[in-house]
Amino acid sequence: MIKNVTISGLLTMDMHALNNEGGEGNQLQTRMVHVVDGEGELQVVNAISGDMLKHIQAEHLINISLEKDFSLCDGCKVFDANRINRDGAFFERLKDEKKGDLIIDQLLPHCVIDDLEGVMITRDGRSVSRKSVVEFGWLVGLPEFTRTESYFHVKFDQSREKGSGDESGANLGQNIFYRPASSGKYAIVVNLELSRIGFNDITREYILSSEERIKRTQALLESVLFTFIKPLGAHRNTQNPHILNFEGVISYSHSSVPAPSVSALNEKYREEMEGIIQQLNRSYNGQVDAKRFDNQVEFSKRIMDLIQELM
Structure with missing residues (x-):
């Protein structure tokens, strides 16, 4: 293999x-x-x-x-950065277990993402890493062969109202901004x-x-x-x-x-x-x-x- x-x-x-x-x-x-x-x-x-x-x-x-x-754990199902740390059912099953080897034994079959992508378990005072x-x-x-340039953009507003810095503070008008693009x-x-x-x-x-x-x-x-x-x-x-x-x-x-x-x-x-x-x-x-x-x-x-x- x-x-x-x-x-x-x-x-x-x-x-x-x-x-x-x-x-x-x-x-x-x-x-x-x-x-x-x-x-x-x-x-x-x-x-x-x-x-x-x-x-x-x-x-x-x-x-x-x-x-x-x-x-998949509850966190990974919704692409949550906390991953298994937000999976209440997993930690209920762990109860008071704090030993890293036993936690990893239960973690690996529980979630493919935490197995492959790694995770730091910090919930309830634990510190176990994968x-x-x-x-x-x-x-x-x-x-x-690589260059980055900045390009002019504007949020078009037909009324030509003020934009950034207007009195309302809502930036509802026409705004000018510069956005980069890279090639290479x-x-x-x-x-x-x-x-x-x-x-x-x-x-x-x-x-x-x-x-x-x-x-x-x-x-x-x-x-x-x-x-x-x-x-x-x-x-x-x-x-x-x-x-x-x-x-x-x-x-x-x-x-x-x-x-x-x-x-x-x-x-x-x-x-x-x-x-x-x-x-x-x-x-x-x-x-x-x-x-x-x-x-x-x-x-x-x-x-x-x-x-x-x-x-």
Whole structure:
């Protein structure tokens, strides 16, 4: 069974506003970060946080779980950030139990989202954590291929009444504002610890059956695929991203050897990942492998091939 999967790639996306920091006056500001490029130079680029990407993936996973009738806690059923902490029935069943290993034993079969996405249980004086199975890095723009611009917008009002700052304070009139849009190639790294699905990290034992773990693994892979087919986020009502391409490498391991990852900020990331795998397999005899993809069709095929392999 596949134990670990890593995705390293370049997502080409135009005219999006998926992750903004806030606004100053009538200017909405997008998120910018400092990174070191492949030449060792410090650059300022547009970026989308891993928190945003995981939020998108978790929403897709909840929808998949509802369709497949997986077990969900009360919080995850309504996409509540508190997750299982708002599930009164679960805590009534726990009674006064505070031991972390026993709580995790009951948590894992109770909710697929808390198993895969991780959770911190803090209700009633408890402090029990479940580490996420899926890990997202920042979606980081390549400096030479990514730009952010600000565009003029106005809330049109036929009466030409005053807008921002009018005496009523209701901003009912005509308002001028500036909204950013970013375009470019973005490097992404994703890691999936499939071997930890249904696994109690404290007792080091699997709580779920092999059949249930496979079903959850397939659902997780589907949700990651959907994340790059339909990235949710801010301002999609008028700035739905133009996704042009997705290229990269999927590496995966059938043993305890980690599936290697090299960021696409390095222009030779594909060759380096394949080189690492070649060296690892000198000792691990084909336990690690990698597949390139040059577009979204090939990426979809690679993910669906992994899902089929689990059947």
